[in-house]
Amino acid sequence: MEKLTHLKSAVASLSQISENEKNGFINLVSRYLSGEAQHIEWSKIQTPTDEVVVPYDTLVSIPDDPAETKKLLDKLVVLKLNGGLGTTMGCTGPKSVIEVRNGLTFLDLIVIQIEHLNSKYGCSVQLVLMNSFNTHDDTLKIVEKYSNSNIEIHTFNQSQYPRLVVEDFTPLPCKGQAGKDGWYPPGHGDVFPSLMNSGKLDAFLSQGKEYVFIANSDNLGAIVDLKILNHLIKNKNEYCMEVTPKTLADVKGGTLISYEGKVQLLEIAQVPDEHVNEFKSIEKFKIFNTNNLWVNLKAIKRLVEADALKMEIIPNPKEVDGVKVLQLETAAGAAIRFFDHAIGVNVPRSRFLPVKATSDLLLVQSDLYTLIDGFVIRNKDRTNPANPSIELGPEFKKVGNFLSRFKSIPSVIDLDSLKVTGDVWFGTGVILEGKVSIAAKPGVKLEIPDGAVIENKEINGPEDI
Incomplete structure (x- = not known):
């Protein structure tokens, strides 16, 4: 406890953050130090029934009545998690502006989608962006360009917590680290207290809003779904997590389980070593969390005020200028077990289309998708329900490099898999089909000519095309 006393006085001296942030941080650290980690007893895990994880196709369709639809939508606020930077893809600034x-x-796409809803139904769905101190300033500048749209855009910041020096449990900013590197945003589990502390939650409640739809800003499939909203309102579900069937690409994703009579999220980090392979199997755990969450606003208020949202703490060790630091984070999906009548909805894969890397960007920019009213819609000509698997070498990792290496994005409608390594450049109108592997020899520039059709081939030089 000595650690905590020392920490409290150190945190009290930090002028950069609010009392709410100081209290939230101390609370998180004391929970971490008390070792209250929740141990899952493997034998108690049950597969959720259809009552708990509702199949999407059993949801009632909304009658095509604009007045009823408006009534529904007027109860909704859309919140996008906008705290991430595009650093993985070689961009500076918020990832949402790639x-x-x-x-x-x-x-742009998110705004166009909501504008479309508002003009079609005469409703007033508002957009809220949860920024971090990393994305706040840039986002405010960017949002100005939407000032003439028919949509109210709000922003607020998630908490800013000091990184902890592992060696002596002192906040890094107290060690003379004055810049941004001394701080971190504590994961998206922080959305609930931060929404409340920002004053936005009470403002929405006073306007008669009932639900917030929370999603990652980089998930292009996370669009407003009336069937889900209608179901939650009718059945008084305070929380709904969209899950979707696992493929081999998603084996690490968190899954929903029934545990001691409650539905809860099971993350790979909570799984005992001897059960990890079982967790990753598609047979036993068939679904994973998309991080599209629907949550009742009154319930958020009730639980934040009662300090009841004690999500599992995710310790994230980092190094700053050679100093080992720790940041403690939480995830919004883990809050599911604290809400009443919480459910999952097993949604089609089309609602999960995240762009985490340039390989995802290739798919989204290709003929696999079209764009209608800001909605990214999958091409019906693709018969295989799974997307092609794409592996691009390090030369393609940054968006700028990726874009310069394609004169135009190849056709991938009939592609199963693509692997590209080395110094490869693509001409216009290239068509890729089946399993394609393109590997330039070290130090050699390999150009795929305009209009090339490559089907089930391994290409190591111009002679193979």
């Missing part, structure tokens, strides 16, 4: 398709960014 251009996805037709010169439009993630944020």
